[in-house]
Amino acid sequence: MNILDKITLDKKKEVALRKSLIPISQLEQSVLFNRNTLSLANNLRHSTTGIIAEHKRRSPSKSVINNTLNVHDVASGYENAGVCGMSVLTDGKYFGGSLDDLLLARASCNLPLLRKEFIIDEYQLLEAKAYGADVILLIAAILSKEEIKKYSEFAKSLNLDVLLEVHNEEELHKSIMPSLDMLGVNNRNLKTFDVSLETSKQLSELIPNDFVKVSESGISNVNAIKELQPYGYKGFLIGENFMKTDNPGENATKFIKDLK
Numbered sequence: 001m002n003i004l005d006k007i008t009l010d011k012k013k014e015v016a017l018r019k020s021l022i023p024i025s026q027l028e029q030s031v032l033f034n035r036n037t038l039s040l041a042n043n044l045r046h047s048t049t050g051i052i053a054e055h056k057r058r059s060p061s062k063s064v065i066n067n068t069l070n071v072h073d074v075a076s077g078y079e080n081a082g083v084c085g086m087s088v089l090t091d092g093k094y095f096g097g098s099l100d101d102l103l104l105a106r107a108s109c110n111l112p113l114l115r116k117e118f119i120i121d122e123y124q125l126l127e128a129k130a131y132g133a134d135v136i137l138l139i140a141a142i143l144s145k146e147e148i149k150k151y152s153e154f155a156k157s158l159n160l161d162v163l164l165e166v167h168n169e170e171e172l173h174k175s176i177m178p179s180l181d182m183l184g185v186n187n188r189n190l191k192t193f194d195v196s197l198e199t200s201k202q203l204s205e206l207i208p209n210d211f212v213k214v215s216e217s218g219i220s221n222v223n224a225i226k227e228l229q230p231y232g233y234k235g236f237l238i239g240e241n242f243m244k245t246d247n248p249g250e251n252a253t254k255f256i257k258d259l260k
């Protein structure tokens with residue numbers, strides 16, 4: 001079984017238990033449930049830099065990235081750096097994240113927040129909303145066309161932006177639909193962990209221009225972004241390059257200054 005199948009299987013068990021612990025009616029009582037969400041897609045459309053900075057403690061491909069930081073410092077550091085949005089890993093088992101990380105990020109900054117999660121159930125979208133997210137990620141590799149449609153339409157009804165992630169042409173073809181805001185190309189193959197910016201370059205022309213194009217993973221310097229911008233990318237999701245340092249916010253500040 002590949003790692004993605006394993007993560008998905010674990011996630012199904014986890015979500016079943018979560019549902020039994022906190023009913024939907026309780027999620028809907030969160031004060032965050034009725035807040036006005038922020039649009040990452042709009043921020044990216046109007047930005048010349050387009051950085052989405054991620055909070056990621058560890059990953060299956062890299063094990064530990066950073067275990068000493070706290071979410072508050074990272075979120076306010078990213079905000080001061082002038083990023084367009086922040087991505088918060090909420091998967092515990094493989095990435096060391098949690099919904100509490102999302103809540104802490106919400107309490108610490110006014111950036112659009114992406115719940116970075118393996119979404120396999122509508123319940124997780126209600127959780128995203130209740131814990132302060134503005135954007136959700138849907139991963140084409142683990143969802144059918146019907147599921148992508150169902151979850152993205154449900155997200156839109158909750159006023160959440162939708163970022164749909166693909167890694168190849170087949171995933172892209174099954175995914176294109178009006179209920180998505182942003183199309184992300186993951187430069188990392190989630191089954192093998194191989195990273196190549198060529199993936200973004202190759203898929204760019206197949207993405208219709210009504211979607212904001214986002215390039216994800218393996219972006220470790222400003223030149224990578226300069227290389228991708230001519231292909232129409234407006235958003236750049238960066239995790240490890242910022243998180244591996246003692247001060248991700250300071251790092252992002254320098255990065256954005258060099259990019260301008």
Ligand SMILES: O=P(O)(O)OC[C@@H](O)[C@@H](O)c1c[nH]c2ccccc12
Pocket residue numbers: 054056116117139165186216217218219237238239240241
């Ligand atoms: O740390 P990187 O290489 O900059 O990558 C960030 C982000 O793209 C990556 O964490 C990611 C992209 N898609 C995902 C799906 C699930 C978990 C994680 C991810």
